[in-house]
Amino acid sequence: MRIKIKIRCKQCGERFTLRGKKERGRIETGFKQCLCDNRDQFEIEEDGGTSWVQLN
Structure with a gap:
């Protein structure tokens, strides 16, 4: 299933909107x-605002 994802960098505040695949x-x-070289401190929201995934 293809879904829309919103990603926000916790270091610089940059926002990205991407399409991804959801499986299992x-x-x-x-x-x-x-863009600020951060690789692991993000807030990730599945479009619709119902579920948040937080990465350290």
Whole structure:
């Protein structure tokens, strides 16, 4: 299933809107890092605002 994902960098505040694939509860977008080189501190929202995933 293809879904829309909103990603916000916790370091610089940059926002990204991507489309990803959701399979078995896991979302894959291919997103690797922010423009500020941050690789793991993000807030990720599935479009619709119902579920938030927070990465350290």
